[in-house]
Amino acid sequence: MTKPPNATRRFEALDRRGLQAITIGALFVGVVNLIVLVFRSIHTLTANVLSVAGLPLANAQAPEFADAAVAISDARYESVALMIEGLPPGLRWLMVSDFTLSALLGIGLSVIVIILGTHLLKKHPFARAATWSTFAAAVLVMVTGMLSPLLHAIADAEIVKFLGEAILANSDTGFDQEGLIIFGVIVDLSPLAWGLALGVVAAAFEFGQRLQRETDGLV
Secondary structure (H helix, E strand, O other), X not given: OOOOHHHHHXXXXXXXXXXXXXXXXXXXXXXXXXXXXXXXXXXXXXXXXXXXXXXXXXXXXXXXXXXXXOOOOOOXXXXXXXXXXXXXXXXXXXXXXXXXXXXXXXXXXXXXXXHHHHHHHOOOOOOHHHHHHHHHHHHHHHHHHHHHHHXXXXXXXXXXXXXXXXXEOXXXXXXXXXXXXXXXXXOOOHHHHHHHXXXXXXXXXXXXXXXXXXXXXXO
């Protein structure tokens, strides 16, 4: 049973409004991420005192509040936030590169959603731009997802070197000293899985594009 023309038009209108909302939302997210990136970069490059959070910590003493709960058998701190003064320009640029790489993922995906949404609104879902933009999203997810933790660990290591060996957990005073770790990185392979999944979607777009060309040739 076919739907009445009026009902079909209403559904198409709702789909179009939904796509418009998604496209506008992606534009808003991309612009906000870009503005935040610019202001954060300016602050990092110019501020005398910078707050650096998430520095890996070793041999930290157990927090006192843990003693109030009998069920807690052990507790420890794994990272620390420091207010650091007088960081050199080279290290500041390394910090900017670190969070810029992370921000590029959100900005890049926003641009890709805008491209896909625009083509869907034009009723060209299998346009060539849809294929390469989805493939670009796959590459972007894999590259930023794998390189961002490594670049962040390098930036943290350079900050620890700047602070000096006296604050290291394995300084001359002994390996049991509470202090910072010179290098620590968390390896997460999930960005590779997401990138491969998006690659399959890009291949599906390419297949659909070929079918569309063949269908147009038969008409």
